[in-house]
Amino acid sequence: MTKFGFIDRIAPLLTRLRRGAGASMLALAATVLVLTALPAGNAPANTDPQGSMSIEKKHMFVARLIRNYMERRHYVKMPIDDDLSVRVLNRYVETLDPERMYFLQQDVSKFDEIRYEFDEFIEQSRLEPAFAIFLVYRTRVRNQVDTALTLIDKPFDFTRDEYFDVDREDEPWAKTQDELDELWRKRVKNDLLGLIISGKQEDEARETLKKRYTQMRHRTEQLNANDVFQFYTNAYLLSVEPHTSYLSPRASENFRIRMSLSLEGIGAVLQSENEYTKVTRVVTGGPADMSGELRAGDRIVGVGQGDAGEITDVIGWRLDDVVELIRGPKGSVVQLRVLPEKAVAGGDTHVISIMRDKINLEEQAAKKSLFEFEHAERTYKLGVIDVPTFYADFEGRSHGDPEYRSTTKDVRELINELKNDGIDALIVDLRGNGGGALSEAISLTGLFIESGPIVQVRDTSGRVRVNVDPDPSVSYTGPLAVMVDRNSASASEIFAGAIQDYQRGLVIGEPTFGKGTVQNLVPLGQHSRTDVDLGQLKLTVAQFFRVNGDSTQHRGVVPDILFPIAMDSDQEGERSYDNALPWSRIPAADYEPQYTLGDSALLAELARRFDDRKDESDGLRYLREAEEFTASSQQVEQLSLNLETRKRQLEQRRERSTAIENELRRSRGLPPIEKVSDNDLITESDPTSDGDDGEFPPDVLLEEAGHILADLISLKDHATRLAHTGTDDTVEARN
Structure with a gap:
């Protein structure tokens, strides 16, 4: 393996740290890392991070255990080599900064100097470089939150035509601090605009954002050595295969609670996606399922306690903290502010109330x-x-x-x-x-x-x-x-x-x-x-x-x-x-x-009959259009930062949503509705939702499956008659 100057500069510090020098040496190692990653004259004021953390013996012990399990018992025997090393580093950096809003290109370039070393780090259970990278991240978060808090108090021109990139996952890293600050100016403006459109007064929206960004910094400060070890270890494991992962003691307890249903909640499986808490599955029989208001793909952006408690903004929160807010005693009420799957970022949100309970088996x-x-x-x-x-x-x-x-x-x-x-x-x-x-x-x-x-x-x-x-x-x-x-x-x-x-x-x-x-x-x-x-x-x-x-x-x-x-x-x-x-x-x-x-001929005939019928099906047309509507929301790459343009785009989406809904209602002999919000339009993932008209919308897919089975019965009956009489009445059977 080739040694790079970057790791050589901090290697003596890391060696002393491995021998037990403790947290102060880790902080010093991180300081060297930060200073080598920043241009001259641009070192952050706070390079000796508060709350520095030390690598404990148990972390190195667990790292060795996991490596042994991966080598001996994992289904995939992946070599620990340079290719894996690069993947681990990339995934670790993406885990910390998935939207590329904190690290600069020069940070990432410095990390890349050791991109071929992580295989050795894994083999030797060396964790210091991962911890040092995290401390660079923590410093960057502090800096950018400070920038955001300064920007919140400044006026914004909402008549200016400019755009915010919604998904920066594949965008280049910012090359300079000025470029990064400009990204944050647009982010703060977008966040403020979204809150105003959702109904908040501008002063109230600014206070909400101050709390959001302050909490973002606080949560980063609260991350401990166990958290960092879990981030890094999972960067390694998920670089091998997506269903292998390490659960820290805290994550293990949450997993145990979820599996045993020993603590009341809403009955939903959640995951972090960028800065949102996303619902990946609504558990059948749980309170959320019984309410009929929360759906897979929805994003929880706020949580409140009781029927009228203040809703806490949870955008950017770590998943564990959001889960703790949602859990509570059986019979108590939790409010969720939800951004529906079909809504674009910054679109309409709505509040639902769910009474906590255990899963009804x-x-x-x-x-x-x-x-x-x-x-x-x-x-x-x-x-x-x-x-x-x-x-x-x-x-x-x-x-x-x-x-x-x-x-x-x-x-x-x-x-x-x-x-x-x-x-x-x-x-x-x-x-x-x-x-x-x-x-x-x-x-x-x-x-x-x-x-x-x-x-x-x-x-x-x-x-x-x-x-x-x-x-x-x-x-x-x-x-x-x-x-x-x-x-x-x-x-x-x-x-x-x-x-x-x-x-x-x-x-x-x-x-x-x-x-x-x-x-x-x-x-x-x-x-x-x-x-x-x-x-x-x-x-x-x-x-x-x-x-x-x-x-x-x-x-x-x-x-x-x-x-x-x-x-x-x-x-x-x-x-x-x-x-x-x-x-x-x-x-x-x-x-x-x-x-x-x-029988291929039988399946081909069933498929032909279904093809003849599907283009005439109002229900299937409705579901196709609903799917396309949802997909169009997920494919939005930029959001306008012009207030009137943004309002007009949201209104156009509501009008399209209403038109899709009314098309099916007319086909079922029901009166049209005046307007729907984003969360009222069903999609193929929830085709059985009940509306105000009893069984509307109907389960279109179940209806179609019934017709396919009826075709099967018809063809089987025809084959039986043919076998007994020798008369081919295929044309009659098709009608």
Whole structure:
């Protein structure tokens, strides 16, 4: 490895630090790093950072543990080399400054002098360079927050035509301090403009921003050595594969709470995205789900306590702090100020109130519904079983409790009830089902096939284990469809893939998420002789493969009938993750398709009929336009800083939203509405939302799936008649 002058200059300090010189030497090392990264005469006034932190022995111990686990037990055997070194540095810098609003180009250039050294740092469990880079970041945050606070008190010309870059992730780093300050001038102006448009008076908006930026600095100051260690360690782990990560003791506790549901909240999975807290999933049966007002993709920009408490601006907050604000006692109310997924940054926000509670497990259970519809002059009765997750009461089952709940047990009972209702066909609805118990995906598949392998699992050593359905009994033999979408993942993909491989039923919808790997949670404290909490390692240890040999990883399950709302599926789910494992295949398991649904001519005819119908479907047209509307919001690269221009653009979006909504209402014989806000327009990700008209908007996709199944029944009936009579009435069957 080539040694660079930059690291040589701080190497003696780092060596002394490793020998236990402590926090003061780390601060000095950071000072040298800062001074070498800044131009002469531009060193920050505060180069001896307050709250300097020391690397503890436990951090180096955990670093060694993680390296060993990655080398010996991770599913991907990635060499620790120069290529990985560059990726780790880049990801670490991006983790600290994803929008490139703090570091200067000269900072990054100095960091690049050691870009080929991080493989050695990992091998040797050396953490000092990562900590030193963080202290440069902390100093830059202080400087830019000071700049922002100064700018807030200055007047802004909102009649001037200029623009703010919304997404700077791929923009070049600012070359000079003046250039960086100009970026911040536009940012402050944009933030102020957004608050004014949302209804705040200008003086109130300025005070809100002062609090926001002051909190931003405070939260950065509060980051400790455990936080920095987690940032850096995950930069390494996520450079290998996106589902392996280190959870610090604090993050581990939050993870435990979320998994055990031991503390009341709203029932939503959140993540940080730039400076927003984004809702990635609304948990079925949780308070947010029951309210119907919070949706995946929405961004939480403020949190308040009680029905009338002051709402605290949380833009730029760390995720843990936002979560702590949202959690609270059961029965208490939390207010959320939400920027909808469909709104552009700085667009309309609205406030929703949710009563905190535990997740209602009953609401997570499988449910049935029954609806009748007309198709080709015949009335069909369709049974639908919605499976939000794959669940099982393992403790109740092991204790022999006859009342224990599981997905398979519940669905079997629901099928029997629907058969008694005289259904013509059945849909298993897995839209939004992110997975759950693997054993339940296997046993649920067994309700529809006689027996055989369901999924193959390849472990770190390359050994393949085949999981089979041991029960030859079948609960339902009639026409079957499985509905999936971009959020159907893991166990859902195993079930849908097996149904498709056995040609037992149609898979309808969008390409699924593509989560085809298995993770174990490793408590690292088990390797310590003390009681110190060392956090946990979430480690990828295996990969799922379908019985036909295809992986569900990355590609997911591609439906037999693809709904035309699946726009940009390459940017959804696993396919959107950096360093995601690619699709692959292994030899097929020993299985035989037990049915004839995979007949290419039959599938082609079903697809042809759907194609003929979809262009005339008002519902599908509505969902396509809603998807395009949402995509247009997410693709906005610049925002006008002219007040009147900004207002006009927002009004145009509201008018377009209203037009899309009213187009569907007219097709359903409902009166038009005057205006909708951003959060009133549904999209394909939430097609079942109820409006003011009972069942409006309808579940368009479920309706279309029903028509596809009706076509299947019609074609099967035609084939049966042809086999018995020898008469080809294909033309009649198509009408």
